[in-house]
Amino acid sequence: MKPNPSAAGVAVTVEHLERRHGDQYALQDFSITLEPGGVLALLGPSGCGKTTLLKLLAGLDRPSGGRILFGGRTMAGDGVMEPPQKRELGMVFQDYALWPHMSVLANVAFPLQMRGLSAPEVRRRAQESLERVGLGAMAGRSPAQLSGGQQQRVALARAIVARPRLLLFDEPLSNLDRDLRDSLCLDITRLLREVGATAVYVTHDHEEACTVADEVAVMAQGRLLQLATPATLWSAPASSTVAQFLKLGALLPARRVAAGVHLADGALLAHELLALVPGMAEDGADSDDAAHRPRQGQVLIPGHAVTPGALDGAALHATVTAQHYRSGGFATELRLPGGVSLHTLLRERLQADSTVGLHIAPRQLRWFDAAPARG
Numbered sequence: 001m002k003p004n005p006s007a008a009g010v011a012v013t014v015e016h017l018e019r020r021h022g023d024q025y026a027l028q029d030f031s032i033t034l035e036p037g038g039v040l041a042l043l044g045p046s047g048c049g050k051t052t053l054l055k056l057l058a059g060l061d062r063p064s065g066g067r068i069l070f071g072g073r074t075m076a077g078d079g080v081m082e083p084p085q086k087r088e089l090g091m092v093f094q095d096y097a098l099w100p101h102m103s104v105l106a107n108v109a110f111p112l113q114m115r116g117l118s119a120p121e122v123r124r125r126a127q128e129s130l131e132r133v134g135l136g137a138m139a140g141r142s143p144a145q146l147s148g149g150q151q152q153r154v155a156l157a158r159a160i161v162a163r164p165r166l167l168l169f170d171e172p173l174s175n176l177d178r179d180l181r182d183s184l185c186l187d188i189t190r191l192l193r194e195v196g197a198t199a200v201y202v203t204h205d206h207e208e209a210c211t212v213a214d215e216v217a218v219m220a221q222g223r224l225l226q227l228a229t230p231a232t233l234w235s236a237p238a239s240s241t242v243a244q245f246l247k248l249g250a251l252l253p254a255r256r257v258a259a260g261v262h263l264a265d266g267a268l269l270a271h272e273l274l275a276l277v278p279g280m281a282e283d284g285a286d287s288d289d290a291a292h293r294p295r296q297g298q299v300l301i302p303g304h305a306v307t308p309g310a311l312d313g314a315a316l317h318a319t320v321t322a323q324h325y326r327s328g329g330f331a332t333e334l335r336l337p338g339g340v341s342l343h344t345l346l347r348e349r350l351q352a353d354s355t356v357g358l359h360i361a362p363r364q365l366r367w368f369d370a371a372p373a374r375g
C-alpha cells in the first residue's frame with residue numbers, strides 16, 4: 001500500500017490472526033499490512049468476519065491466535081492485550097452512537113476531555129473539528145436537531161478530534177439514502193487524505209469500498225481471498241469466488257484446449273486464450289507441453305464484454321429476460337446457457353424473451369482453473 005509521507009497514521013500489521021467461537025472460526029489465518037496513512041476497505045458477505053477484525057483491531061475483542069502490531073508494538077497476541085484507550089483510535093459506527101443529552105460540541109469534545117486537556121483547548125479543537133466536517137454553525141444544537149447525515153458528520157468530527165493514529169469505520173453510511181451516502185463517502189475520502197490517519201473501513205458496498213480505499217480486502221468465511229487496489233480487483237479478480245462476489249459477470253463452466261475456450265456444449269467461445277490469461281506463462285503452466293493439455297475451469301464473461309447482434313456467427317446465444325431504462329442506457333438481464341444470468345448496460349432496446357447472438361470481446365474474458373481435486 002502506498003505510504004502517505006505526511007501521515008499521522010500508524011503502520012498496522014496483522015499476523016496469522018485468529019478468532020474462534022467454540023470450534024467455529026470467525027477469522028482464520030488472517031494476515032495483512034497497512035502502511036501509515038493507508039486506507040483499507042474490508043468487503044465481504046455477511047458473516048465473513050469484517051466486524052470481528054475491526055473489534056480485534058479496536059481492542060474490543062481478544063484474538064484466539066496470531067497478533068496485531070501498531071508501529072511495531074504488539075497490541076494483541078503474545079500474551080499482550082492493550083485496552084482500546086491505549087490504542088489511539090477513532091471509531092465511526094453505523095448508528096452514529098452520539099450522546100443525545102449532550103450538545104454537538106460536547107459530543108465532539110468528549111475524547112479531548114478524557115485526555116485532560118484544558119477547557120479552552122478542548123473547545124478550540126472541538127470547534128475546529130466540526131468546521132472540518134462542515135458543521136461549525138451547529139455546535140450548540142443537540143443531535144436530535146440534526147439529520148442522519150449531519151449526525152454522522154458529528155461522529156466523524158468526534159473520531160478525528162484527538163488526532164488518532166488509526167480510524168475504524170463500521171459501515172458508517174449504511175443508514176443513509178443513496179445520494180447522501182455518495183456525497184458523504186467523498187467527504188470521508190477527502191478527510192482521510194487530509195488527516196493522514198491509517199484507516200480500516202468495513203462496508204457491504206463495492207462502490208463505497210473502491211471510492212474510499214487504496215486497497216480492498218475481499219473476505220469470505222473468515223479468510224482473506226484477495227488484497228488489491230480497486231482497479232486490480234475489478235480487472236484481475238484472483239478467483240471465481242471473488243469475481244462472483246463482486247458481480248463482475250457471468251461464470252460459465254468451460255474447457256481450455258490449446259488456444260481456445262470451449263463451453264460445456266463444445267461451442268468455441270474465444271480463440272485468444274494466451275492473450276486473455278495474463279500470468280499463465282509466468283507460472284510455467286503454459287510451457288509448450290502444458291499449453292496443449294486440456295484444462296477444466298470457468299470463464300468469466302463481464303457484461304461489458306458482450307455486444308448483442310445476429311445469431312449467425314455469434315459465440316453465444318442468450319435470451320433477453322428483462323430490460324429497463326437506466327441512466328442513458330438499458331439495464332439488461334440476459335439468460336446464458338445453463339440458466340446463468342448476465343447483467344449488462346446496452347444502448348439499444350431489445351425485445352423481451354427474444355433470442356440474441358452475443359459477440360464477445362475475447363480480451364475482456366478471464367479464465368479460472370478448476371480447483372485441483374483433493375485426495
Ligand SMILES: Nc1ncnc2c1ncn2[C@@H]1O[C@H](COP(=O)(O)OP(=O)(O)OP(=O)(O)O)[C@@H](O)[C@H]1O
Pocket residue numbers: 021025026044045046047048049050051052053
Ligand atoms: N460472540 C459470538 N459468538 C459466536 N459466533 C460469533 C460471535 N460473534 C461473531 N460470531 C460469528 O463469527 C462470524 C463472523 O461474524 P462478523 O460479525 O465478524 O461478520 P461480518 O462480516 O461483520 O458480518 P455482517 O456484514 O453481517 O456484519 C459469523 O459467522 C458470526 O456468526
